[in-house]
Amino acid sequence: MDEVIARVAQAIGAAERILIITGAGLSADSGLPTYRGIGGLYNGQTAEGLPIEAALSGPMLQRDPALCWKYLAELGRACLGAQANAGHYAIAELQRLKPQCWVLTQNIDGYHRAAGSPPERLIEIHGELAPLYCQSCGAIDPQLAEHLSRPLPPTCQLCGGVLRPPVVLFEEMLPERAINSLYAEQGKGFEVVVSIGTSASFPYIVEPLLRTRQAGGFTAEINPGHGDLSDVVDVHVQERALDVLPSLLSHIKRHRICK
Ligand code: APR
Numbered sequence: 001m002d003e004v005i006a007r008v009a010q011a012i013g014a015a016e017r018i019l020i021i022t023g024a025g026l027s028a029d030s031g032l033p034t035y036r037g038i039g040g041l042y043n044g045q046t047a048e049g050l051p052i053e054a055a056l057s058g059p060m061l062q063r064d065p066a067l068c069w070k071y072l073a074e075l076g077r078a079c080l081g082a083q084a085n086a087g088h089y090a091i092a093e094l095q096r097l098k099p100q101c102w103v104l105t106q107n108i109d110g111y112h113r114a115a116g117s118p119p120e121r122l123i124e125i126h127g128e129l130a131p132l133y134c135q136s137c138g139a140i141d142p143q144l145a146e147h148l149s150r151p152l153p154p155t156c157q158l159c160g161g162v163l164r165p166p167v168v169l170f171e172e173m174l175p176e177r178a179i180n181s182l183y184a185e186q187g188k189g190f191e192v193v194v195s196i197g198t199s200a201s202f203p204y205i206v207e208p209l210l211r212t213r214q215a216g217g218f219t220a221e222i223n224p225g226h227g228d229l230s231d232v233v234d235v236h237v238q239e240r241a242l243d244v245l246p247s248l249l250s251h252i253k254r255h256r257i258c259k
Contacts, residue, residue: 004237005244008194009251011218011234012094015191018101019208020091025197025223027109029242030082036199046071057170065153065162072165073148076129079109080145087196088115090245095121097252102185106198106205108167123185125178125204127167136161174204182208189215196222197241200229209233 012018024034034040046055052071054060061068092115095101104123105112110130112122131142134156141147141163147154154163168174186208193212200206209229213219219233222244230236237244 001237001239001244002247004235005248006251007235008220008237009248009255011192011220012098012194012248013252013255015218016098016100017188017190017192018094018098019185019190019193019212020094020101020103021193021195021198021205021209022091022103022105022107022112023196023198023200023205024107025225026087026105026241027082027085027107027111028197029087029240030085030109030111032078032082032109034197036201053170058172061162061164061169068169069153072167073152075108076144076148076165079129080148082109084111084115085242087241087245088112088117090249091196092116093249094252102190104182104205104208106202108165123178123182125168125174125182127165127175127178129165129167132163132165134159134161134163179204186211190217192218192220194220194222195229195233196245198223199225199227 024032028034041052046052048067055067055071088111091103091112095103095117102121102123103112103117104125106126108126108128110128113119130144131140132144132147132154133140137156137159139156139158141156147163155161156163182204190208190212193209195209198205209219213232220235220237221229221233222237222239222241224238224240
């Protein structure tokens with residue numbers, strides 16, 4: 001595996017414009033469940049016999065806030081009960097070494113920020129779990145943890161409206177600021193794109209990687225599983241992110257192959 005990691009380290013070390021795309025697999029090493037694949041959240045139906053995508057949807061939050069919040073609370077407890085791992089910290093360190101290294105994450109756990117990734121180069125395309133806000137009056141409520149130990153759905157202290165997290169629920173639009181940032185950076189081009197721990201289920205996740213490949217850039221995937229991207233990238237490191245990222249960073253630093 002070392003020579004594979006050395007190849008990825010070489011490409012990153014020689015590049016300026018780098019995009020790291022991350023998914024639930026990166027936080028799986030923190031103990032969080034993934035959405036698809038073995039043990040994924042989406043594999044089964046909910047206790048109410050619904051697909052989880054229906055329970056965690058925008059229309060459900062309006063129709064039956066208590067039901068939607070039952071599953072939002074599960075995600076919230078999992079995220080609050082765990083923490084960023086050495087993979088998140090390695091990515092944050094890479095961003096310090098490379099001023100034009102960006103992160104595009106689908107994760108809502110906030111672990112990239114916690115690990116020190118610069119918010120101005122972090123695109124959280126599915127939003128994040130906190131702070132909550134009131135759907136009626138817009139008041140911000142930072143007490144996610146406290147609300148999870150009270151009856152659901154959480155309500156606004158000012159107007160009694162139902163609170164929600166700034167996440168993208170199913171059947172909702174992506175955050176405009178995030179998508180604009182992604183397209184602006186994509187327009188400048190990337191020399192290297194590395195996909196880490198994602199099933200790449202969405203076009204806006206696959207597109208930056210395919211465009212970089214078509215432009216002759218270097219692409220890699222870090223994922224113990226084999227998915228649609230695995231046959232497209234230049235290098236597929238078929239290992240867990242936590243087993244790869246720290247040594248990838250030490251390769252890059254040891255050989256001082258940063259420009
Ligand atoms: N290291 C790296 N990859 C891993 C690890 C690990 N330790 N464990 C699992 N994986 C891989 C799996 O093989 C899978 O390809 O992580 C991927 C997780 O895929 P998903 O569960 O589909 O998660 P993700 O790709 O992030 O889902 C995207 O779907 O419903 C939405 O909002 C949800 O953000 C989520 C999005």
